[in-house]
Amino acid sequence: MDVLWLEQTDVKSVIDMHLTIYAVENGFREHGLKKVQMPPKSYLYFDKHNGDLRTMPSFMEGQDIAGVKIVTVHPDNREKGFPTVMAVIILNSTETGAPLAIMDGTHITDMRTGAAGGVAAKYLARPDAHVVGMVGTGGQARTQLLALSEVMDIEEVKITCRNTAHCDSFQKDMQKVINCDFTHKGSINDVCNCDVLVTTTPVREPVVRSEWICEGTHINAIGADAMGKQELDSTLLKRSRIIVDDMAQASHSGEINIPLSTGVISQSDIHAELGEVVAGTKPGRQSDEEVTIFDSTGLAVQDLVTANVVYKKAIAMGIGKMIKLF
CATH class of the missing domain: 3.30.1780.10 (ornithine cyclodeaminase, domain 1)
Known part of the structure; x- marks a missing residue:
């Protein structure tokens, strides 16, 4: 055969x-x-x-x-x-x-995970979103930004990571395919002042605090893809409209896994799966002031x-x- x-x-x-x-x-x-x-x-x-x-x-x-x-x-x-x-x-x-x-x-x-972030931003980000913030500049950050460039008009990308050389490499590579301004920021707080925030870190302690996130921001939370991982402050999820890729999978290995297990949020706080929004069976963003979060765990x-x-x-x-x- x-x-x-x-x-x-x-x-x-x-x-x-x-x-x-x-x-x-x-x-x-x-x-x-x-x-x-x-x-x-x-x-x-x-x-x-x-x-x-x-x-x-x-x-x-x-x-x-x-x-x-x-x-x-x-x-x-x-x-x-x-x-x-x-x-x-x-x-x-x-x-x-x-x-x-x-x-x-x-x-x-790499490509399909980036694409999921692009699809999420298409349905959940504000129509006038032009500024992207990147927490992490590894391989996944590249495809996330590439996908965003397919669904929105990017004017500025704010980047931060622990290794300055990695930031420089990221900017050099991505400037070849995306025509916009790139700005290095010294802290995650500064990067969070954006329209679409992308987190692609493997951390097990939150690195993005709720008070840093402005109204109207959309967040693609990509890094938490296994039990015990968490990039976003649990209180941030409490104040946001949460969209997951798959309820069962996200509950045990996504960004929501720790806030759910500790009781900060409940299943009723999860608005929808992204597929339901794409299919039109549930609505996405409801206002320009709403903070939306896409919890991506990666689906088969x-x-x-x-x-x-x-x-x-x-x-x-x-x-x-x-x-x-x-």
Whole structure:
């Protein structure tokens, strides 16, 4: 049985952010319409090595596609010369169960997570939003900003991180693709004075305080993707309209996991899932003064729809290598 093998260079050659946003928005819509089978991601924790392995299966009924992503997250990998996040995605035939493709999922993970932030800002940020604040300037920050540039007219990007060299590298790279002003800020407080705030840190103690956030701000909270992680002050969530990507998954591993477990907020404080807003079954932002938060944990359906686009384009363009698996 032949299976299509796609290396990271193959994946990068057939996907861009515009196409990824289109696919991910469609995936959220189907999820909001309850047409996706997707159990919460499962974890194996490697405490000795400060890392974990996650499995993320999904089945999109409307498009009749299924697959699974296996992804590892090791925050110390940067010092070892490896990516923090590494992933493999397998697409399967729903008719026979046979694998159709095995591909690099690392680039897809970066792109679809960025795309989710773009979709969230499209539906939740104020229409006149032009200033972006970035807390963290790693690889995920790049795709987050790239996605935002697809859905809003960015005039200024305020950045801050613990390593000045990383800030400089981020600005140098992103100025090549986004024509706007970049401003280095010495504190997170200064960065928070923006229209759309993006947090992409792996912290387990909040780094953004409620009093720093102005009315009307939209926040894409990206970093908290496992139990015990938290980037935002719990009181900030209490005063905001909270939109999650998936209620079950966010409750145990998203930005809301600690505020929920400590009783600062309850399930009733969660306004909607992003897919419900995209599908139009629940409203998004209700006023220009409202603070909105998108709690992104990363959904298997995002990987699935993006990988399916990659697979179809690779087949059409004759990209990749057919390997005999069985």
